[in-house]
Amino acid sequence: MALNYLPVSWNGQKKLYDWTIAGLATVYLVIFCGLQAVLFPDVTAETIIIRATSTLAFLMLHVILIIGPLCRLSTRFLPLLYNRRHLGVSMFLVASVHGIFSVIQFHSRGNVDPLVSLFTSEPGYEHLSQFPFQTLGFFALLILFLMAATSHDFWLKNLSPRVWKTLHMGVYVVYGLLVMHVLLGVLQQETATVYTVVLGIGMALVIGLHLAAAIVSQRTDSRPLGQAMDGFVEVCDVHEIAENRAKTLMINGQNIALFRYDGKVSAINNQCRHQNGPLGEGKIIDGCITCPWHGYQYLPHNGQSPPPFTEKVETYAVKCISTRVWVDPTPAPPGTPQTPALLNGQ
Amino acid sequence: MKPEDDFYIGWQSDAPLSIRKVVWRAVIALALIVPILAGLLVWQQRGFSGAVFEYGTLTTLEGELIRTPVPFLRVPVKQTADNAPLFERVLLIGFNKRGADSTLNAWERKYGPLTNKRLKVRGTLIYHDGKAALELTEEADALIDVSGIKPSSIPPVSSTLGQSSLGIVRLTGEITDPKCMLGVMKPGQGRPHRSCAVRCIAGGIPPLLAVQNRSGQRNYYLVVGPMGEPLNASILINVGRSVELRGRLEQADNWLILYTDSVQPLAQAPLDRSMQVAMCW
Numbered sequence: 001m002a003l004n005y006l007p008v009s010w011n012g013q014k015k016l017y018d019w020t021i022a023g024l025a026t027v028y029l030v031i032f033c034g035l036q037a038v039l040f041p042d043v044t045a046e047t048i049i050i051r052a053t054s055t056l057a058f059l060m061l062h063v064i065l066i067i068g069p070l071c072r073l074s075t076r077f078l079p080l081l082y083n084r085r086h087l088g089v090s091m092f093l094v095a096s097v098h099g100i101f102s103v104i105q106f107h108s109r110g111n112v113d114p115l116v117s118l119f120t121s122e123p124g125y126e127h128l129s130q131f132p133f134q135t136l137g138f139f140a141l142l143i144l145f146l147m148a149a150t151s152h153d154f155w156l157k158n159l160s161p162r163v164w165k166t167l168h169m170g171v172y173v174v175y176g177l178l179v180m181h182v183l184l185g186v187l188q189q190e191t192a193t194v195y196t197v198v199l200g201i202g203m204a205l206v207i208g209l210h211l212a213a214a215i216v217s218q219r220t221d222s223r224p225l226g227q228a229m230d231g232f233v234e235v236c237d238v239h240e241i242a243e244n245r246a247k248t249l250m251i252n253g254q255n256i257a258l259f260r261y262d263g264k265v266s267a268i269n270n271q272c273r274h275q276n277g278p279l280g281e282g283k284i285i286d287g288c289i290t291c292p293w294h295g296y297q298y299l300p301h302n303g304q305s306p307p308p309f310t311e312k313v314e315t316y317a318v319k320c321i322s323t324r325v326w327v328d329p330t331p332a333p334p335g336t337p338q339t340p341a342l343l344n345g346q
Numbered sequence: 347m348k349p350e351d352d353f354y355i356g357w358q359s360d361a362p363l364s365i366r367k368v369v370w371r372a373v374i375a376l377a378l379i380v381p382i383l384a385g386l387l388v389w390q391q392r393g394f395s396g397a398v399f400e401y402g403t404l405t406t407l408e409g410e411l412i413r414t415p416v417p418f419l420r421v422p423v424k425q426t427a428d429n430a431p432l433f434e435r436v437l438l439i440g441f442n443k444r445g446a447d448s449t450l451n452a453w454e455r456k457y458g459p460l461t462n463k464r465l466k467v468r469g470t471l472i473y474h475d476g477k478a479a480l481e482l483t484e485e486a487d488a489l490i491d492v493s494g495i496k497p498s499s500i501p502p503v504s505s506t507l508g509q510s511s512l513g514i515v516r517l518t519g520e521i522t523d524p525k526c527m528l529g530v531m532k533p534g535q536g537r538p539h540r541s542c543a544v545r546c547i548a549g550g551i552p553p554l555l556a557v558q559n560r561s562g563q564r565n566y567y568l569v570v571g572p573m574g575e576p577l578n579a580s581i582l583i584n585v586g587r588s589v590e591l592r593g594r595l596e597q598a599d600n601w602l603i604l605y606t607d608s609v610q611p612l613a614q615a616p617l618d619r620s621m622q623v624a625m626c627w
Contacts, residue, residue, distance in 0.1 A: 009357075011357055012360070013358075013359075013360075014356075020373055024373075024380050027380055028380045028381070028384050031384040031385060032384040032387070032388055035388040035389070036388050039388060039389065040388075040391065040393060040394050042393075042394040042397075042532060043394045043532050044394075044531065044532045047394070047531070047532050047533075051387075059380075059383060074368070075353075075354065075365075076352075076365050076368040077369070077372065078354040078365070079354055079361055080372060082356035083356070105531070105542065106539070106541045106545070107541060107542070107545060109443050110442070110443040110444075110545035110546070110549050111443070111545070111548055111549045111550075112548075117541065117544075117545055118541070121540075121541035121544040121545055121548075122541050122586075123583070134541060184537075185537060188537035188538075189533065189536040190390070190392055192390040192391075192392070195387070195390065198383070198386070198387070282353075285353070285355070290353070290355060292354065294356055294357075295355040295357045
């Protein structure tokens with residue numbers, strides 16, 4: 001959390017994260033380019049650059065995509081998520097080198113503009129095998145550019161988290177475009193089985209982890225609810241909620257995080273205003289609900305970030321009858337104070 | 347999901363030990379995957395031809411200019427036992443993705459007709475499998491000596507000399523451009539290269555049919571129309587695809603020229619067939 005926009009709000013963990021990205025990317029490029037030069041001395045420098053950067057960017061995209069579901073399956077992977085935007089921007093830069101070199105190599109210095117060439121040199125849009133796969137890569141790079149350009153919190157704030165998140169879900173469109181770009185492009189020439197196997201493993205990992213995370217989340221969110229009374233719905237026993245932790249609920253389409261702390265229970269919207277992070281997987285630290293993704297904080301009784309911060313989330317009325325917790329799923333406007341339910345007998 | 351006891355906050359100076367352990371294991375796994383993957387992806391490549399593009403090195407050649415059906419410089423390479431000269435033809439190609447015609451036309455505007463005249467030309471050599479091309483890298487300045495127009499020790503020869511008919515043939519292969527195929531790009535054919543070959547042929551570089559036999563040996567055929575006219579515009583749709591060409595084959599010194607009257611794409615690609623089968627299900 002920060003009051004002013006900085007290019008990068010550096011801290012120790014971000015630096016370590018970025019050094020790790022740079023180190024692993026460098027190792028990949030050195031090994032790829034070095035082996036190319038040794039095993040295939042006839043190859044040209046342009047081909048080395050195009051192939052090294054394309055495969056590295058695609059590998060980075062796989063890592064980016066599996067971080068999300070990994071964190072849903074275990075919060076111990078959260079440090080990988082914390083600075084994922086830097087990984088995304090790095091991936092875009094590597095992919096840009098591939099894209100720019102490819103356009104120069106294949107489309108420039110001809111009888112038409114390179115971008116015109118990109119879209120017209122292969123007119124076989126109606127045949128799968130002849131589909132101009134380079135256009136798929138172009139649109140993937142365009143989406144990545146939009147994502148990288150708006151990756152800063154300035155854009156997150158000004159576009160609104162909902163719009164920003166929707167835009168950045170474009171990474172899945174990018175993945176689909178790039179899988180087809182690879183299948184219809186280089187895999188039509190490099191036909192060794194290992195390439196298909198590696199791509200298959202990557203896709204299975206991405207799809208499998210997302211399905212696993214979705215199943216786990218579904219099980220967590222769709223517990224059967226109890227009876228309803230005066231707009232309140234009986235949701236659980238208080239002992240089902242760990243101290244300073246939450247239970248997440250999906251009632252009437254409302255994504256609710258029910259926190260237990262200091263002998264009280266409060267309910268707020270489960271989605272962090274920063275990046276829609278799952279507040280219900282967070283923890284109350286120093287009296288504030290702390291988002292597990294980037295550490296944004298909210299007071300449990302009113303859903304407001306502690307001053308001087310200004311983020312707010314919707315709140316919900318809660319009451320306890322004996323040890324049973326009841327929630328009114330009608331959301332109050334963001335930042336509306338609610339009287340916490342006191343736990344009987346505590 | 348049951349939350350772990352340790353809780354991670356990115357803006358704190360350090361992560362809890364249990365979380366650090368998991369993350370370091372993930373990083374170590376990546377550190378193992380990265381070099382293995384890099385090595386595997388390189389190692390399994392199909393490989394690249396030994397074609398050569400002498401980028402940055404200019405070579406001067408002297409020979410007779412032949413403009414049809416494609417521009418050549420006919421260069422004497424050695425003499426036979428009975429002192430008859432032997433020739434090799436070097437295909438002339440323009441700078442960038444362009445044919446040589448615009449440069450040759452510029453020369454002729456300056457010096458008059460040059461066909462069958464002896465010229466000294468400087469450019470960048472491209473060669474592979476006994477075939478060579480010369481990129482006129484310096485364009486108008488690539489013609490460095492027109493004094494060779496005067497009669498020399500080697501008598502001028504007509505463009506048909508050194509050409510012999512090999513009959514009607516039917517050939518199957520891939521159409522690409524000779525500039526990339528002979529060494530400017532690696533690979534100079536195949537799917538990823540297709541759009542580049544389209545650009546080169548659209549720019550006036552004569553199309554080349556690359557035919558590969560079962561043992562992997564290749565032969566190359568310059569492709570022109572039945573009367574020797576350029577086919578560049580009409581053949582673009584078939585560039586980079588497997589095609590069958592029929593026509594009259596002629597040998598011109600060390601080059602083969604196919605005067606084709608039929609360009610047929612081969613049967614539907616397996617990818618399209620499997621897609622249609624999948625959609626019928």
